[in-house]
Amino acid sequence: MWLYFYPEKIEMQSVNSDVIVVLGTGGTIAGTSGRELDNVGYRAAQIGVEQLLHALPGLAGQALEAEQVAQVDSKDMGLEVWARLAHRLEHHLARAEVAAVVVTHGTDTLEETAWFLHRVLAPAKPVVMTAAMRPATALLSDGPQNMLDAMTVARTPDARGVMAVVGGTVFAPGDLRKVHTYRLDAFAFGDAGPLAVVEEGQVRRFREWPATEPLGVGRLPDDTTLWPRVALLVSHAGVDPIVVDALLARGVQGIVVAGTGNGTIAEALGQALHRASSAGVVVWRASRCAFGRVIGDGDFPSAGPLSAVQARIELMLQLMLS
Numbered sequence: 001m002w003l004y005f006y007p008e009k010i011e012m013q014s015v016n017s018d019v020i021v022v023l024g025t026g027g028t029i030a031g032t033s034g035r036e037l038d039n040v041g042y043r044a045a046q047i048g049v050e051q052l053l054h055a056l057p058g059l060a061g062q063a064l065e066a067e068q069v070a071q072v073d074s075k076d077m078g079l080e081v082w083a084r085l086a087h088r089l090e091h092h093l094a095r096a097e098v099a100a101v102v103v104t105h106g107t108d109t110l111e112e113t114a115w116f117l118h119r120v121l122a123p124a125k126p127v128v129m130t131a132a133m134r135p136a137t138a139l140l141s142d143g144p145q146n147m148l149d150a151m152t153v154a155r156t157p158d159a160r161g162v163m164a165v166v167g168g169t170v171f172a173p174g175d176l177r178k179v180h181t182y183r184l185d186a187f188a189f190g191d192a193g194p195l196a197v198v199e200e201g202q203v204r205r206f207r208e209w210p211a212t213e214p215l216g217v218g219r220l221p222d223d224t225t226l227w228p229r230v231a232l233l234v235s236h237a238g239v240d241p242i243v244v245d246a247l248l249a250r251g252v253q254g255i256v257v258a259g260t261g262n263g264t265i266a267e268a269l270g271q272a273l274h275r276a277s278s279a280g281v282v283v284w285r286a287s288r289c290a291f292g293r294v295i296g297d298g299d300f301p302s303a304g305p306l307s308a309v310q311a312r313i314e315l316m317l318q319l320m321l322s
């Protein structure tokens with residue numbers, strides 16, 4: 001961990017004493033390619049978070065601390081990193097001199113980590129996640145602007161809660177959806193609309209900051225192998241329910257089904273899930289549609305407005321803490 005002030009404002013009296021902590025976890029925002037015209041053939045999670053901050057203009061006078069919590073391509077994000085990240089966030093957020101924490105992350109599982117942190121921490125200070133679609137070495141990398149926008153939100157006086165800032169848009173954690181493989185504006189915000197936008201260093205907010213009753217970092221078992229096993233299945237044409245029996249045999253405790261449309265489940269898969277439910281496995285219905293909530297009653301409880309991947313986290317937490 002390290003602390004620095006930008007050299008042009010080194011005299012202490014002009015320095016903003018409210019520290020922003022930046023936690024790095026990897027992702028394309030920290031990715032590099034040997035060729036500057038290559039926006040896909042790069043390696044994620046190569047550059048340290050300190051180096052990312054050094055490359056940023058416009059932070060004169062802002063006290064910053066950087067800490068590398070992980071260095072992963074977020075497709076490999078998992079329980080260990082989530083646990084470490086939650087603990088480091090809890091630590092920094094409890095420090096009186098810390099105003100906010102920015103978390104750099106990959107875009108691919110941003111919506112999952114954002115939901116996890118929202119439910120576990122629901123902090124009274126801002127935790128602003130950011131990411132990039134293009135590596136740091138790209139001709140037009142989106143990382144620096146996204147980092148600056150995240151800093152702008154982090155410095156907003158009344159800001160609170162976990163959110164994500166990408167492409168000039170501020171997303172509430174539950175509304176965040178990665179919907180495009182390549183475009184710079186790869187994220188959508190579902191039915192609710194954006195939480196806010198960042199325009200030329202100004203935040204224009206439309207809704208309340210995200211808040212909920214936190215589940216508490218202290219309630220997460222230290223041994224992540226004890227966290228409940230929750231699987232995610234997709235109901236699709238010609239689905240083979242054999243996978244449910246395989247999961248049952250391996251001791252899965254919960255299953256989220258990304259159902260068709262309004263969370264409907266193919267007959268054969270439904271029968272297998274009823275067998276699992278009778279054996280004590282908790283089954284939830286989400287939808288494989290990008291937008292909308294699962295409405296009305298069905299054979300299994302609805303995951304409501306959560307995406308299927310977020311519902312998997314929610315069920316894991318509920319099983320863990322019930």
Ligand code: SIN
Nearest residue numbers: 027028074106107108
């Ligand atoms: C990742 O999610 O770590 C790689 C892809 C990205 O950040 O866009």
